[in-house]
Amino acid sequence: MKFQNILKIKVNILLFYLFLIFSLSSCDALFAPTEEESTSAGAYTEEGIASYYADKYEGRPTASGETFRQDLLTAAHKTLPFGTMVTITNLKNGKKIRVKINDRGPFVAGRIIDVTSRGARELDFINDGIVNVKIEYDL
Secondary structure, three states, rough: HHHHHHHHHHHHHHHHHHHHHHHOOOHHHOOOOOOOOOOOOEEEEEEEEEEEHHHHHHOOOOOOEOOOOOOOOOOOOOOOOOOEEEEEOOOOOOEEEEEEEEEOOOHHHHHEEOOOOOHHHHHHOOOEEEEEEEEEEOO
């Protein structure tokens, strides 16, 4: 009799854990896109102001631990995961670049991304300092 009760308890515990695992595996579907994200399947877009890093950051570590280099196509974003590849479009002239997120920032109100001076040159806003851009990447 004791053996059957112990077996029932173990089976119930196992069923509980299986239920928990399967119910938690679909939790991602519960989160709605933020206002910055596109509602189209698998795409993230954000529009706002881009700026570029000052030369004083050359050689310093980024938030991801990589060494900052102005000659690379990298960028800082407040929330996107490190290593994310994003396409940045200059809304003034249509020029596009692809960069890797490897730092956090910008920390100036209204700005959504900081790029290297190489990125600013390729987007053609190095003389302006800031520009309206669109950021895109596939989820």
